Amino acid sequence: MSFTATTNKLFFEHTGMDRGRVTGLVEDALGGADDGELFLEYRQSESLLFDDGQLKSANFDTAQGFGLRAVSDETAGYAHATELSEEAIKRAGVTVSSVCRGHGGVLAAAPKGTNVKLYGDENPLQGMAFDVKVKLLGDIDAYVRAKDPRVKQVSVSLAGNWQAVEIMRAGGHAASDIRPLVRINVSVVVEQDGRMESGSFGAGGRAAYEQWVTPETWANIADEALRQAIVNLDSVPAPAGEMTVVLGPGWPGVLLHEAIGHGLEGDFNRKKTSAFAGLLGERVAAPGVTVVDDGTMNERRGSLSIDDEGTPTSNTVLIEDGILKGFMQDRMNARLMGMAPTGNGRRQSYAHAPVPRMTNTYMLGGDKDPQEIIQSVKQGLYAVNFGGGQVDITSGKYVFSCTEAYKIEDGKVTAPVKGATLIGNGPEDLKRVTMIGNDMKLDTGVGMCGKDGQSVPVGVGQPTMRIENLTVGGTAA
Helix, strand or coil: CCHHHHHHHHHHHCCCCCHHHHHHHHHHHCCCCCEEEEEEEEEEEEEEEEECCEEEEEEEEEEEEEEEEEEECCEEEEEEECCCCHHHHHHHHHHHHHHHCCCCCCCCCCCCCCCCCCCCCCCHHHCCCHHHHHHHHHHHHHHHHHHCCCEEEEEEEEEEEEEEEEEECHHHCEEEEEEEEEEEEEEEEEEECCEEEEEEEEEEECCCHHHCCCHHHHHHHHHHHHHHHHHHHCCEECCCEEEEEEECCCCCHHHHHHHHHHHHEHHHHHCCCCCCCCCCCCECCCCCCCEEEECCCCCCCCCCCECCCCCECCEEEEEECCEECCCECCHHHHHHHCCCCCCCEECCCCCCCCEECCCEEEECCCCECHHHHHHCCCEEEEEEEEEEEEECCCCCEEEEEEEEEEEEECCEEEEEEECCEEEEEHHHHHCCEEEEECCCEECCCCEEEEECCEEEEEEEEECCEEEEEEEEECCCC
C-alpha cells in the first residue's frame, strides 16, 4: 500500500471525513494568510523495559489528531484537537483565522513534491510478537550477566514508533509520509572492590526491529555498554584547566549539535538571538571545518522524506571550509528572511506548531589519520562519549559532561578519567580546530533533541578532531 493510500484510509475512510470538504475548510481558514496547513497524524508507539532480571514495564499507545495553522507575517494562529472530524476542523479554522483579519496576504506556493522514500512503511510494532520481544530482552540480560561476574545490574529497553502524517493545503495540495522508528538500548552497572560504575549504549533508526535485534547486532550493543562500564572502574579524577582536547568520532558530534547546531536554525538568526546572526558569508570556523545538516539519508534516525510542513528534506551546507553558508529553515522563517525552505520544519506531534529543527547534523571528515592527531598532543584530554549538557544559544556558551574520556600523555592515550566537563563557546571553539580526522562517523541512532518544549529524533556525527585551549572542568585535587 502506498503512503497516500495508507493516510487516505486512516484520515478519511476510517473517520468519515470527505477530502474535498476538508480542503474547503482549510481554504476558509487560510483566507488572507501568508501560509499555513492542516497537519493530520496517527501514531502507534510502544516501549518495553527489562530491568533487574524481569520485565518491569510494557506500554502501548495509540494517538491521533490534527493541527491547523494560519501564518500572517511573523504571527501564527494554531489550534489542535484529538477529534478527527470536519466539525472540529471547522471550529479550529475559526480560531486560527483571527490572525489574518485585515492582513490580506497572498498564500505562499505549496512545497514541491517528491517521490523519494527514505524508509519503508512497515509498522515495526507488528513485525515481532510480544513474547518474542520479551524473550529478546531476557536473552540480552542473561548474555551480559554471563560475560563478567562484576555485573550487578542490567537494563534493556526496546522502543518502537509508527507515525502516519498528511499535510493538506489550500487548493488541494497534499503530501503524506509513513515514518517507522525503533531503538534498542542496554545499560550496565558493574562493581569492583566496592566501587560501582555504569555504561550505556544503543542503536536504532527508521526501519523494523529486525535490523537491530539480530544476535550479532544486540551482542555488539551489549558488549559496548559493558566495555564502557568496565573502563570507568579504572578511571581516575579528571584534570582541570585549559588544555588541548581531542574529540572522538561519531557520538561526540552531539557537542557540535548543541554548541553550534541550534545557533544555525533560521528562527534564532531571523530574530538575531543567535551568535551567528549577521555573519552569513563570513569566517566562523577554522579552515577545513565543513558542517552539514542532511535529512536525506536512508533509514537514519533524523531523516525525513518530507518535513512536517510537507517540504522535502535536503542536504544543507551550513559551514563550508570555515565560512558560514546557510541556515536550517522552515517555511515561515525562510519567507521572512528571503531564503528558500530547507525541509527543516519539524514538530513533535499534531499538538505542536512546526519550528526550524535539525535532522542529521555532522561535520565532514578531513585528511588526518586519527592516530596522528593523538600523537600530536603532549598533554590533553581524549573525549569519546558524552552525557548531558547545557547551551546558551545567544552567547554560544556550553557545558558538557564526558561519560568516557582519557588522559593524553606524550602522544598516547593513557588513564581513563571520571568527572570531566567541557566548558566553552561553540562559535569560538570552531576557530580553534587545528586537526580534522579522516574517520567521520555518524552516531548509532539514539539522539533526541529538545527545543521550545518539543522533542524530535535527530542524528549527529563528526570525525576525530583536535581543539586547542578548551576549558576542562575536572575533579582532580
